[in-house]
Amino acid sequence: MADEEPLLTVRGLRTEFPAPGGTRAVVDDVGFTVRRGEVVGLVGESGSGKSVTAMSLMRLVAEPGRIAGGSVRFADRDVLALRRSGLQRLRGGDIGMIFQEPMHSMNPVFTIGRQVIETLRAHESIGRREAYDRAVEWLDRVGLARPDRLMRSYPHELSGGMLQRAMIAMALCCRPRLLIADEPTTALDVTIQAQILDLLLDLRDETGMAMLFITHDLGVVAQVADSVLVMYGGRIVERGDVFSIFDDPQHPYTDALLRTKPVLGQRLDRLPTISEQVREATLRGPAAEEPAS
Numbered sequence: 044m045a046d047e048e049p050l051l052t053v054r055g056l057r058t059e060f061p062a063p064g065g066t067r068a069v070v071d072d073v074g075f076t077v078r079r080g081e082v083v084g085l086v087g088e089s090g091s092g093k094s095v096t097a098m099s100l101m102r103l104v105a106e107p108g109r110i111a112g113g114s115v116r117f118a119d120r121d122v123l124a125l126r127r128s129g130l131q132r133l134r135g136g137d138i139g140m141i142f143q144e145p146m147h148s149m150n151p152v153f154t155i156g157r158q159v160i161e162t163l164r165a166h167e168s169i170g171r172r173e174a175y176d177r178a179v180e181w182l183d184r185v186g187l188a189r190p191d192r193l194m195r196s197y198p199h200e201l202s203g204g205m206l207q208r209a210m211i212a213m214a215l216c217c218r219p220r221l222l223i224a225d226e227p228t229t230a231l232d233v234t235i236q237a238q239i240l241d242l243l244l245d246l247r248d249e250t251g252m253a254m255l256f257i258t259h260d261l262g263v264v265a266q267v268a269d270s271v272l273v274m275y276g277g278r279i280v281e282r283g284d285v286f287s288i289f290d291d292p293q294h295p296y297t298d299a300l301l302r303t304k305p306v307l308g309q310r311l312d313r314l315p316t317i318s319e320q321v322r323e324a325t326l327r328g329p330a331a332e333e334p335a336s
């Protein structure tokens with residue numbers, strides 16, 4: 044598998060927002076790869092650029108933000124050059140997305156069932172009956188009780204946790220080759236969280252689904268990730284396999300992060316913001332070199 048072409052290759056990605064006196068790069072020279080079946084954890088304090096990175100990969104950065112440079116390749120496709128139809132096929136089909144805020148992916152005026160069915164039928168040529176059955180099956184797989192009844196419910200009728208799981212079902216129903224998951228389980232209680240993580244890892248084993256997993260929870264990273272990217276101030280400041288990052292952090296921010304001693308499964312709402320002193324050292328330090336692949 045080591046010789047296999049990466050599924051996702053990101054190089055020199057730069058995303059800017061207007062700022063007083065010009066622009067500010069909130070994603071700055073970001074590069075990494077994700078291989079088939081690999082789970083890459085993306086960690087970093089609040090505001091470090093994790094979500095904007097994820098949105099940039101899918102070209103979902105809202106105006107006035109813009110991708111100012113770099114390249115994103117998914118399999119044989121140049122994502123930054125795709126036309127609208129190509130992008131639509133990619134989003135929700137080959138690449139599934141789970142956002143922090145479920146209402147971003149849900150339309151409040153349509154039932155849950157209609158939305159899962161439409162997602163399935165937009166990406167696969169299947170009839171209504173088959174799509175209905177598969178939608179029910181996915182709602183069941185994410186642990187939602189009475190899925191047939193839920194099919195007829197509207198988003199506002201579901202609790203936050205149920206909605207989150209419905210969104211996860213929607214992201215997974217087309218069996219994506221890559222799942223971009225931004226804090227997918229943060230809103231869920233610990234039991235459901237464990238169930239969803241097991242489901243994601245099962246899918247990885249069954250289908251080779253790769254994941255870019257953004258989280259504040261280092262316990263979750265230890266549990267699911269093969270490799271880790273640490274982001275700070277828009278740049279990747281440390282990268283490596285999960286064991287070396289946890290055992291021997293090289294960057295002051297990673298070290299500060301790990302000194303909070305996360306316990307497996309323990310929830311951290313926010314990664315710590317490091318002290319000004321460490322911040323100074325960090326800003327002077329180089330970005331983590333990307334290994335030649």
Ligand SMILES: Nc1ncnc2c1ncn2[C@@H]1O[C@H](COP(=O)(O)OP(=O)(O)OP(=O)(O)O)[C@@H](O)[C@H]1O
Nearest residue numbers: 060069087088089090091092093094095096107108
């Ligand atoms: N629409 C916007 N306009 C201006 N700046 C923005 C916009 N969206 C994001 N940013 C800025 O981009 C930076 C990175 O934000 P991003 O949401 O990617 O951080 P994050 O690491 O995902 O944080 P969190 O963990 O809190 O979600 C932040 O400084 C944020 O203020």
